[in-house]
Amino acid sequence: MILLPGSALLFDIDGTLADTDPLHLEAFNRTFAPFGHHFDKARFALELQGKANEAIAARFIPDLPPEEQIAVMRGKEALFRDLARTEIHAVPGLFELLDLADAAGLPMAAVTNAPRANADLILDGLGVRDRFKALVIGEELAHGKPHPLPYLEGLRHLGADARVSVAFEDSRTGIASANGAGLATIGIRTSLVDADMRAAGAVLSADSYDDPALLVFIHATVSEPEFSQ
Incomplete structure (x- = not known):
């Protein structure tokens, strides 16, 4: 070639x-459950998949101050990494x-x-x-x-x-x-x-x-x- x-x-x-993506879905659901949000696979693909954390926070936790939005999203990513350490294929x-x-x-x-x-x-x-x-x-x-x-x-x-x-x-x-x-x-x-x-x-x-x-x-x-x- x-x-x-x-x-x-x-x-x-x-x-x-x-x-x-299944690990992100689980991490999002655990993170956003206290805020009244739950995502199935279809909703995840449409509303979360591939989007920047800043945009996700602005949409789903808009009433929190910016520093708290950042903290929530950092917690979600830390949870994802915990889930992913033995589940990466x-x-x-x-x-x-x-x-x-x-x-x-x-x-x-x-x-x-x-x-x-x-x-x-x-x-x-x-x-x-x-x-x-x-x-x-x-x-x-x-x-x-x-x-x-x-x-x-x-x-x-x-x-x-x-x-x-x-x-x-x-x-x-x-x-x-x-x-x-x-x-x-x-x-x-x-x-x-x-x-x-x-x-x-x-x-x-x-x-x-x-x-x-x-x-x-x-x-x-x-x-x-x-x-x-």
Whole structure:
């Protein structure tokens, strides 16, 4: 495979590298129960998944002072990390895809709205930190997802061109961010179904990284066309 100049792969972390959404759902329900909120899987995917903590707090605990909102959300993330320490599992096919990218010299970045401590826990838990040339934390930027800035930063760190790169996302918020940065985005179906992901702007979706359609799309996007003699 001959890579096109500027090609790259960019991955969200939660629900994309690892299927952590059930753990986040449990942590949100424990945290917000005292405030009268309960979330099922569908409501989680629509109202919480992929959104920045600041936006979540502003919507669901708006009557608390800002410093108390921050404390509540920090407590939720600490609870998530406690749950995740022994429950982190890679999305099927992830390691094989990372191996293929490394063998081809295709650079990769991780781009997330999660706090840095969460990102560190997942990357280290999966043993994939060294696979990524850049880690972009949305809450450390002027704008997180769904703004395109996190993915624009990922592209900048890699010296990559969105036109010949691919993003992987599991949420509507993340797909909007990646698409806004000019990236073709593949949805990973850990929470949303194919129709939801395509409606949000994904070019296709897959349950695993060894899906043949996913691999064909990556190859067609990042490499020179192959002509038979």
